[in-house]
Amino acid sequence: MNKNLPDPAQTYRNLIAAYTDAIRASDFKASNAILFVAFMMGPVLGHYTLFPSYLPITFVLLPFLIVYLCLFAVLIPRYPRRGSKSFIVSRTAVVDDFTKGVGAEDELEQLKLSCSVLSEVLWWKTQYIRFGFMVSMASIVVTMFLLVYIWRG
Numbered sequence: 001m002n003k004n005l006p007d008p009a010q011t012y013r014n015l016i017a018a019y020t021d022a023i024r025a026s027d028f029k030a031s032n033a034i035l036f037v038a039f040m041m042g043p044v045l046g047h048y049t050l051f052p053s054y055l056p057i058t059f060v061l062l063p064f065l066i067v068y069l070c071l072f073a074v075l076i077p078r079y080p081r082r083g084s085k086s087f088i089v090s091r092t093a094v095v096d097d098f099t100k101g102v103g104a105e106d107e108l109e110q111l112k113l114s115c116s117v118l119s120e121v122l123w124w125k126t127q128y129i130r131f132g133f134m135v136s137m138a139s140i141v142v143t144m145f146l147l148v149y150i151w152r153g
Contacts, residue, residue, distance in 0.1 A: 012111035019118035026125045030074035033132070037067050044143075050150065063139035070132030078121045 041064050048057060 009108050009111050012108070012115050015115045016111065016118060019115065019122050023118065023122050023125060026122070026129060027075060030071045030125075030129060033129075034068065034071050034075075037064060037071070037136070040064075051146070052150070055146075063135055066135050067132045070128045070135070074125045074128045074132075078124070 041061070044060060044064075045057075048060065051060065
């Protein structure tokens with residue numbers, strides 16, 4: 001009744017794959033949301049003359065700018081400092097730089113580090129998407145109140 005012990009590195013490999021897929025999905029969401037924000041901005045600019053005269057166009061476009069910046073921050077690739085000693089970026093790289101013998105303990109530590117770095121990247125991307133979503137929802141509510149005010153006035 002000997003059972004094979006599971007590979008401890010496999011858990012981290014699965015987590016890294018899940019984080020990578022989630023990061024790709026958040027990038028896809030952000031790139032699609034940038035298009036939809038651009039489509040929403042068109043009618044606002046087209047009907048700007050119907051807004052009250054005391055409302056400057058910069059104030060009207062401020063939520064769009066904030067959402068654009070948040071979504072753009074999601075799409076910026078991140079290269080954290082943690083784990084940079086094993087991620088070699090050099091113009092004069094040679095094959096010997098990459099053929100370092102890695103032991104089982106070193107590999108497990110590298111997988112743990114990769115998992116934590118990807119987790120942090122995903123956390124920041126999620127926060128930027130949430131903040132952009134909250135700003136867009138708040139501006140929709142403010143726009144609805146503004147429209148009701150214009151139609152009643």
